[in-house]
Amino acid sequence: MGEVLGNFDKLLHIHHEGEDELMYPQLAEQAPACALHVEQMLEQHRQVTRRLEVIEPLRLRWMETADAEAGQELAGLYADLSAVLNVHLRREVTEVMPAVDRVVTQQELKKAAEHGSSQVSNKFLVGYLGMVLATNPPADRKELFKEIPAPVRLAYRLIGRRMYRKQYSTLFPGRPIPETL
């Protein structure tokens, strides 16, 4: 459990780092009118970073000791992180992404998306893909899957789907696993 959470935390951090370095500066340059929005989004990223920094040592301690009190505290910190992320992601998608689509090139976006991908294990990523697919409606799932490079699709079929099930049941014991591709 602690390891799966750690992988998600790391992925989140790297994802924000990619946006901070390779998407938001480009947006601010191409669309100066968005400057205020950009600053707000970067501040929300910093809020997330600060929470991850508090979570990390506690997560490690909890993995070592399985201490119930640390577990409770950790659950509270993740709930708080989730609240911050909910606000951030909703605003980023509705208020910022339309401008990003207009002014940031596909090539630049690709670079931002690929940022730091070598720092996360591919095995974790193909499992994560199962979760991403599961959060989309079935029709979108198929469309999304088609855009993924063939080797990754193969890896997903071979190990990713199973990893997704394992990750999900680790994080949400006893809950039915949402359908994916």
Ligand SMILES: [Fe+2]
């Ligand atoms: Fe973001």
